[in-house]
Amino acid sequence: MNAILPLIPETELPPVLVTGGAGYIGSNAALALIDRGVKTVVLDSLVTGSRALVPAGAIFVEGRAGDQALVERVIRDQGIGAVLHFAARISVAESVEQPALYYRENFGETLSLAQTALACGIGAFVMSSTAAVYGDGDGQPLAVTAPVAPINPYGWSKAFAERALADMVAANRNFSVACPRYFNVAGADPLMRSGQASLHPHHLIELACHVLTGQRERFTIFGRDYPTRDGSGVRDYVHVTDLADAHILLLRACLADPGQYHAVNLGYGQGASVIEVLDAxxxxxxxxxxxxxxxxRAGDPAVLVAHSQARELLGWQPRFADLETMVGHALAWERRRLALGVANR
Incomplete structure (x- = not known):
C-alpha cells in the first residue's frame, strides 16, 4: 500500500532516542528499531519500567525524560537524530487521585524533552498519545477530527502536551511532530522478547491472562447491559508490534517533511467486545x-473504536490484526514472563 505522506527510506533512519523504552510499548518500539538495524538508545527512570524489558541491542541510560542536562548529553554523545517519547503515566484512576503528578510528568516533562530536542537540532519527535483525549465519544468510530474533550486528568495531560507540541511546530519550521492516539494496545512481541508486566494491571487482556495463569481467581465483566451485540463494552484492540511499526512510519514521515504536525489515530477500525476477547x-x-x-464503571463508554487513517496516510499494513493471534501472543508472553521471573512493575 502506498503512503500519502512522504517517507524517508528505512535505511536512512538516524539514531533514535526512545524514552520509556523499559515499558510495554516503548520496549516493543525499541525492538522494531533494532530489528531494522537502527541505533537505539533507551532512556528510562525505571520507576514503572523494567530493566528486563530493555532490548539487548539497545544502549540503556537510566534517567528522566525531563532531565534536560542528561537528555542533551545523550543526544550529543550518541548522535541522536529523532525521538520516540513513550515515558508517561497511564492510569486513569491514578490521574484522578493524583492530577498534579500527571500534569507534571505527562505534560511538563514532555514539554521539557521537546524543548531540549529542538535546542539540539532534532527534527523529528513522536509522542505517544491516547484516545482518552476524545472523552466519551458518541459511540461511532472516532475520527481524528472528533472534538478533543477529555473527561479525566490523564486525557487532559496528553491533550495539553499535544497542543504544546503543535504550537512548537508552528513556531519552528524545521521541527516535525507526530502524536499517535492509541486505542487499546494488546499482544506481545511475537518472538517473546517483551510484553506487558504491570504491577497493577488494568487492561482487559492482561487481567484475563492473569486468571489463566493462576494469579487471579476470576475475571469481572464491568457492565453487561450496554447497547452492544452482547451487552459488554466494545473496544478497538491493536497489536503492539503493529503499533511499533506505525511509529517507525511516523518517524520516517516527520524526517521527510520538516515543519509538519500529525495527529493520527492508531487502531484497526474494528471492535471486539469483552465477551469476544474472553472467548478468544x-x-x-x-x-x-x-x-x-x-x-x-463510571466513565466507561459502550463503544470506543477508531476511524484510523494510518493505512492511507502511512501505508501502514498491520500484520497481527486477528484477535486470537493477539490474545495468544499475550498469553504466551505472560507464561514466559512468569517462567523467567520478570517482575511486574
Missing amino acids: LEAVSGTAIPRHDGPR
Missing part, C-alpha cells in the same frame, strides 16, 4: 475463564 482467550488456551458480572 478460551479458544487459544483450551481453558475456561471464571467470569463474574459487575456493575458498569
